[in-house]
Amino acid sequence: MxxxxxxxxxxxxxDYEIVWDSSVLEGLIREYDIRADELTTAVPVSSERALVVTLLAFVRDGVGGERFVASSEIIETFSARFQREITLGGTxxxxxxxxxxxxxxxxxxxxxxxxxxxxxxxxxxxxxxxxxxxxTDPHLIVQFGAGVRVTAEDIDFTAPHPNRIIYANDPPxxxxxxxxxxxxxxxxxxxxxxxxxxxxxxxxxxxxxxxxxxxxxxxxxxxxxxxxxxxxxxxxxxxxxxxxxxxxxxxxxxxxxxxxxxxxxxxxxxxxxxxxxxxxxxxxxxxxxxxxxxxxxxxxxxxxxxxxxxxxxxxxxxxxxxxxxxxxxxxxxxxxxxxxxxxxxxxxxxxxxxxxxxxxxxxxxxxxxxxxxxxxxxxxxxxxxxxxxxxxx
Missing domain, CATH: 3.40.1190.20 (Ribokinase)
Structure with a gap:
């Protein structure tokens, strides 16, 4: 054709596609002293801590979404904590x-x-x-399966549905x-x-x-x-x-x-x-x-x-x-x-x-x-x- x-x-x-690892997120919850009543998708993603707060809220509810990140450095820092694969994205x-x-x-x-x-x-x-x-301005892609559990401090939930979240700061x-x-x-x-x-x-x-x-x-x-x-x-x-x-x-x-x-x-x-x-x-x-x-x-x-x-x-x-x-x-x-x-x-x-x-x-x-x-x-x-x-x- x-x-x-x-x-x-x-x-x-x-795209930076990371491999899901609850233990990494649990470590970040403790490192940043994140509490269950903070979890929301509505805060600006201006730091790695804010990224984790929003990500946990998405996973807790089993929904997907796309969020703007203040800088690509946040994506580089967060994704480096996980096993990741470089792929191409965009619809x-x-x-x-x-x-x-x-x-x-x-x-x-x-x-x-x-x-x-x-x-x-x-x-x-x-x-x-x-x-x-x-x-190069990478997009962070996080996918999770139904049943993945995150438990640290007073946070304890299991994702009800599989889904994915996209974080990006892409000037072009x-x-x-x-x-x-x-x-x-x-x-x-x-x-x-x-x-x-x-x-x-x-x-x-x-x-x-x-x-x-x-x-x-x-x-x-x-x-x-x-x-x-x-x-x-x-x-x-x-x-x-x-x-x-x-x-x-x-x-x-x-x-x-x-x-x-x-x-x-x-x-x-x-x-x-x-x-x-x-x-x-x-x-x-x-x-x-x-x-x-x-x-x-x-x-x-x-x-x-x-x-x-x-x-x-x-x-x-x-x-x-x-x-x-x-x-x-x-x-x-x-x-x-x-x-x-x-x-x-x-x-x-x-x-x-x-x-x-x-x-x-x-x-x-x-x-x-x-x-x-x-x-x-x-x-x-x-x-x-x-x-x-x-x-x-």
Whole structure:
């Protein structure tokens, strides 16, 4: 497949993936005299102590998230305490890596480059980059499994669910400079996947980038697809600015269950149809997208104008993300095919049937996944890759 047909942006990252070790965190709890009533995700991450406080709060609640860190030195210091692996991240790059496993290549838009990126980009993928020189600003990726326990001082909890947290201070992605040649590349593209506005922290800069990307999207051929993957915004009110500026150019607006619940300001019982329908109604009122996609641990759904054509894409996204969950980095075509034969979640089946009440809703159940050490990093990104790979077929 011509890699210029599928364009994924807007920025990749260099990731430090640490191996979970409760004993290290317990040592830090004692070293910093951290108490249970301090645990919160709301404090600024201005020190290693603050990072530990927020990380423990995420794990205690079994939820994922993304937080801004005052400096990359905090990430270097904390990650050096653990066994770690250097990988590539960012929604566009992880999606591209997943797609390449099934033989599909793309063109990536990057905002930073270094030798790690050159070495680890998937074979056969082209890229354009707005950076004028090399730089490395690592993202800390912490994943944890259900049942991991942390106990020190008066802190004692067990994670109820597996998930992942991202910590970063990444100036190139925060500035998100758009390459001048992106418009030319999009002029012949079938699909453009957009992600990355969530880390911008300057209002004027955000408006400039949105104006630029809107002009570039307008150069795409008739019938092409613009896919937007949401994320946790470092400045929450900027999410509304992004929607106001480019929502009319987005064909598919996608998010995971954590992002949906964050927008709603409450938890949603994902296996209760009344609660889910109420949530989807509230979500669509806040985000009146042409087609909304929500991907969760039990089901994935498309609702809107193009929903009817997205069943295979939803299935591709679920299968790809589930394969990464089970096999981690380096999964194979055989792994992907094996996951596609797994039993599906009965609750997800019933939800999917019930949610498909009209011709503008398509829902697909997730698989039953029983893995001792699951991979929770990059599942949303991998869902995107599986979705676009299947859609492109």
């Amino acid at each position: 011509d890699n210029k047909r599928l364009v994924l942006g807007l920025g990749g990252t260099v 566009c790059v992880r999606a591209a890596i997943a797609m390449r496993t099934l033989g599909v290549t793309c063109t990536l838009h990057l905002v930073s480059i270094d030798d790690h990126v050159r070495r680890l980009l998937p074979e056969g993928c082209a890229y354009i980059c707005s950076a004028e020189e090399d730089s 992605n925060r500035d998100l400079v758009i390459a001048e040649e992106l418009g030319d590349v999009l002029s012949t593209a079938d699909v453009f996947m957009v992600a990355g506005f969530n880390v911008i922290q300057d209002e004027v800069l955000l408006e400039e980038r949105l104006a630029h990307i809107a002009d570039d999207i307008d150069r795409m051929p008739a019938g092409s697809l613009v896919f937007y993957e949401d994320a946790g915004y470092h400045i929450p009110e900027f999410a509304t600015r992004v929607r106001d500026r480019i929502l009319d150019r987005i064909d598919v607006y996608s998010m995971n269950e954590d992002e949906m619940q964050s927008y709603l300001g409450r938890t949603v019982d994902l296996l209760n149809v009344d609660d889910v329908e109420k949530a989807l109604g509230e979500l669509h009122a806040a985000i009146p997208a042409a087609t909304l996609v929500v991907h969760t641990k039990y089901w994935s759904l498309a609702r809107g104008e193009r929903a009817a054509e997205l069943r295979a894409a939803l299935q591709g996204g679920i299968t790809m993300a589930s394969t990464r969950y089970c096999y981690g980095d380096g999964f194979t075509v055989a792994d992907y095919e094996a996951v596609g034969r797994l039993a599906v979640h009965e609750g997800g089946v019933q939800m999917a049937k019930t949610l498909e009440t009209n011709d503008v809703t398509v829902a697909v159940p997730a698989f039953v996944l029983d893995v001792r050490t699951p991979t929770t990093i990059g599942l949303g990104d991998t869902f995107v890759g599986g979705f676009i790979e299947a859609y492109s077929r």
